[in-house]
Amino acid sequence: MRTFILLLSFFSVTATAGESTIFLKDRPGKNQVIVKCAMCHSLDYITMHAMILDRAGWVKTVGKMINVMGAPIDNADKEIIIDYLAKNYGR
Numbered sequence: 773m774r775t776f777i778l779l780l781s782f783f784s785v786t787a788t789a790g791e792s793t794i795f796l797k798d799r800p801g802k803n804q805v806i807v808k809c810a811m812c813h814s815l816d817y818i819t820m821h822a823m824i825l826d827r828a829g830w831v832k833t834v835g836k837m838i839n840v841m842g843a844p845i846d847n848a849d850k851e852i853i854i855d856y857l858a859k860n861y862g863r
């Protein structure tokens with residue numbers, strides 16, 4: 773029992789530590805999202821909107837970041853990022 777509790781606290785500590793650095797799902801496209809989307813705001817903006825936005829919503833949001841906010845993201849990266857967000861953080 774004692775070992776079990778120790779193990780449990782070990783896991784909760786590592787989970788919290790991981791979250792503060794890179795907590796996005798480890799799938800293709802993650803690097804582009806980290807590089808391109810974290811320059812102006814925290815990546816929390818993405819996880820906070822997961823399950824609210826569907827693919828069309830992410831297309832619109834990423835478009836807004838580029839056209840309104842001026843995010844320097846080229847078309848190739850845009851497609852990769854939208855795909856990543858829709859698959860992993862889509863409704």
Ligand code: HEC
Nearest residue numbers: 808809811812813817818821833834837841842843844853
């Ligand atoms: C050039 C700076 C910049 C970059 C780069 C940027 N954003 Fe944003 N983003 C903003 C600003 C500023 C806001 C706050 C807008 C507001 O309050 O209306 C915002 C808000 C958001 C929101 C909140 C919802 C909304 O529509 O306001 C989401 C989600 C978001 N960004 C996602 C992203 C994603 C995904 C990327 C990468 C593709 C990204 N951002 C890159 C500037 C940026």
